[in-house]
Amino acid sequence: MKKSFVARHRRALGAILLCLVVNAAALAWFWGSRQPVVAPARDISASMLQELKQSTAPWSENRRDLSTLVSDMRDGRIASAALSDEAIYISTHDGRRYWLADQSGRVGQMLLRDYGNAGAALFPVALFDTDGEAPWYRAVLQQWPLLLLLFAGLLFAICKLRPQQPLRQDTGISFADVIGASEAKLALQDVTAYLRDPAAFSALGARPPRGVLLTGEPGTGKTQLAKALASECNASFIQVTGSDFSSMYFGVGIHKVKSLFRSARNNAPCIVFIDEIDGIGRRGEQSRSSDAEGNRIVNQFLTELDGFAPDSGVLVLGATNFPNSLDPALVREGRFDRSIAVSLPSLSEREQLFQLYAGKVKTAGAVDFAQLARNSVGLTPAAIAYIVNHAALLAARGQQRQVVMQHFVDALETCRIGEQPSGVSVLSESDRTRIAVHEAGHAIVAAALNCGRVEKVTILPRGQALGVTLVTPVEDKRLHLESELRARIQMLLAGRNAEQLYFHEVSSGAGQDLHEASKLALSMVGALGMGPKGSLLSLQAVRDAHLDSDPREALEAADDLLRQLDQECHALLLSLKPALDHIGERLLQEETVPGEDVVAAVAPFMNALPGKVSVLPGHTPHLERVAASAYDGLDPLFDLSLVEEEDEPHTGPGMI
Template sequence: MKQTLLRFLKTRRALAALALLVGVAVGGVWLAWPAAHSDAGLLPAGAAGREMALDAAPWQEHQRDGAALLADLKAGRVEAVGITPDALLVSTAAGERYFVLDGRGAFANLAIAQARDAASSPFELAMLPQVHVGPDARGGWDRAFEVIRVLLSLLLPVALIGVVLHVMRQDVFSMGKLVQRPRDIRFADVIGASEAKAALSDVVQFLQQPARFAALGAHAPRGVLMLGGPGVGKTLLAKALAGEAGVNFIATNGSEFTSKFFGVGVAKVKQLFATARKNAPCILFIDEIDGLAKRSQGNGAAESEGNRIINQVLVEMDGFAENAGVIVIGATNLAENLDEALLREGRFDRRVHVKLPDVRDRADILRLYAKKLPAAPALDFERLARVTTGLAPSALAYIVNHAALVAAREDAAEVSMAHLMESVETARIGERNGAQRALSPDELHRVAVHEAGHAVVASALHSGKVEKVTILPRGGALGVTLVTQEEDKTLYPKSFIEARIQMLLAGRGAELLLLGEASSGAAQDLQECSRLALDMVARYGLSEQAGLFSLAAVPAQHAGGLMSDAVKQANALLNDLEARCAEVLQTHLHALKSLTAELLEQETVEGDRVEELVHPALRRAA
């Protein structure tokens, strides 16, 4: 009831202010509008002018043009000229009276100038703003339209200012309407991110028991910076922190502080932190905090406003008392774009890295999302977790949802493993693009040889598990060999990187072995294996010829000559690995030819069949 009354009073005040503005505008028009009938004190000084003002009818009986007026002026026959808003009233010495239409007043100025320069005798000049010649256009609708025009000319600027002020006010006070209470989200609802949850556990304890920490002279960090790639769950983790501690949650993002109006960004910062203090204890979450950028030395309006916004954030964070119960959490994957003052102790003095889920976490996440679908009972989530290495939880959610779309497209009753694998390939490689129809038989044969080479070497060197080989084009690739890892890797041994490079070179090597020449289809493979070889030589110290020196220690402006040497050594490493790859292909030549033939016949071959072709003895023993 109180809020309703306040809204009513605010409305009454707004209406009263509007009525006052309208009254002022109408009064101004009324005072400025010339009276229809002049008082005697407002009549022109000359006798002819007073006569024209009192009754202009005699002058309206005859009309002449401007040339006649100029001739009379030059001949000195003009006795008086009355200037009205519509015409010029002319009296001659011979008693003749006429008018010259001049609605815009341009000819009046010309006539006066000509008269002053060329008149042979003086004449009376009278200003008659209240006299109208011809039909009384001012007495009907035109007068009303003129009143409306003047009113609008006065009210529109006032209304525009009012709208701008209202938008600015709404822009600022919208920052105070962001309070949420995510009571139902806990750390247990966030799959994975165990390191991040452990790092945030003491923040939960401080928010729940601030007195215990205060008694020991300790205080929680004023700011926590969450670092992680897009879609890893930083926002969900911040909500889970608020839910775990049972406190309020306020969410915004770095771009919300900017505004088209100068000074509003600073007001937004003040309003946001005021709301946070009012709702303490709470979590103030600023997503994409790198949107605040860094303070710059520029003198432009944009740079100045950005600097003032960051300065205000710094001041507000310093203004928190130790027991204020407000913790600011910023999230970004571009920490290098943050201002250095934000990262010092007392502001964002703790960093929490939110990593991608590992293979077990991915399986659990996929199970969680699949529960919401009419899924087939025999889904291999472990396999799905393997083929989704490096994907964020948001990408996994997309894969499950897209699998449902694929099932609906096929009019299936449930989501099967085939639908999920199709969705994984779409997410990782791209949609089927139909480019196969544009390939000639020779090109299709070359694609089959190329992909068979990748698969055979990957299986022979155990550089990963071959899940599928296909010559069906996807995205920008004419064929795909899908190789996954049983476990996520953080450290890569030299043997693993060399096997990976050989697998990348195997497509080109198979073309050379079976077709006699390579093609442009290996461009992407060469780019990737060149990057790996250069890292082995210049960063990892994994080349016997290059030694242990890392080019990462050399400033970029001084690394030119050293880089050319590193490129030569990386090229030598690639040549050596290419020779070793050719030996592997020659050893498994039968498997290479058989897999090529099956690809041309079936278009897609599963990974188990590749293993049978490359390791027949192991399959027979099993």
């Protein structure tokens, strides 16, 4: 049962009421202090005090010393005097007005002593602006800089520590608006039923889920799923990030955790979405004070999760790209009960995504969304949204009123291989020839080993690359054969081998190719059991077991694998040298060669290839691009932390 508006926001209403009362009191004091105080001028002393309260300028303009005061007292010229904490103000019978400094109070004591020794009243004496008659707030107002700093600090603390305000049923996104992630949406159905009617679960004695963890690559739509779930359940939605709980002050992070869950309970049914939940971290040894604070934040988070009642109507939804970074106690059963992987969109889903985002821009002519979907294998929904938006930017850059198919194609190439830079310095003829040979080697081997669809090869700069060979996968794949991975490594080494074949010397341009090939070879040897020596030991398991191991054996096995594939690649290029000559010459003449021409150049020599080919027909690895970039230096050292147990190899640029 939901609480009333006043009950849910009683603290905020109380704070607003208090501020109104304080402001009203301050305004009353301010306007009251502006009104002149009219004192009845019963005698000359009262009249002098009234004038002093209005302005002390007539006295402050004339400063005298002690001799003047003594002389006037002896001659009886003083009409009235006023003593303050730091000065003495004198008015004479002839209209003169002056003052004497008296910080120590000795002059005033002397004046009062002579005044008391006299038999009769010499002249009226009054007290002006002393500590005894000063308002209580005057001493406080003298410290206004400090008060201003304290007020600013208090305001900053209130803004930082205030509870997160829920977003009430207005996310504007439903499951129908989230294209793709069909498996994740299906897994969230029972969560939707629970948030719609938590009492039904409680009546059956069923314990509803307390937390759901969404995992997947960046840009797959985890945040959109969380917002859609809140709309489907008609629930409140609070969105924070894991780093929001961190603070340089002790105890602030714990307060934020308590405030978050208190706000969620007050607005039940409610979904608390914690994006990048791995930012909370995991507990460790308290060797430093910062570690102790992080441990307390995680402990408080665990305590709040355990404190949920079965019918509280609160669900914690976490999203992360690194589930292994979470504390094991956080993801155990009973806390985050379920882990849902948000996968990449399929071919049909990518086509729907292109249609969805293209509907938001002005298009003209026939746009082949099916072709765009086929050429965007492995891209996330966020990348597809970027492609459509970049196509509109390209149309605006060309002063076009509508977006056509060519704009989408150019935007897709920009997403794959980078922006085409402007103002690039002209390369020498020898550099152009070397880049053409390098890229022709990549393209020829990719086409011969069927590593994917060769879209184009160019020696025009793109992004950080001086030349690019664009190879896209033919189908969505999650499982890769050893032959496919070996073919990918040969394709990465093909540029370097082509340079060796033509110039009998390699350049630094193959540095990034070797980097990617070495990462893949280390994964094959240390994680996938595909080394040349047949070792099945996983270095990932050794690292998880916290065992000491000598990496030299794995490095030697990876190097042996690279050398073996390098020899096979060199032999393959020798067999395809006529095709390599043809594509290299065309690149020097035309700068860009379509992928169909590369396949046609390789086709006549396929029957004469060496018998030992490291790929099975019909299988293609997940490959994005092989690029030739600027001749920059690269650190040749590798870290074994790059060896990960994964079912999909890394992709990246080729020539650097």
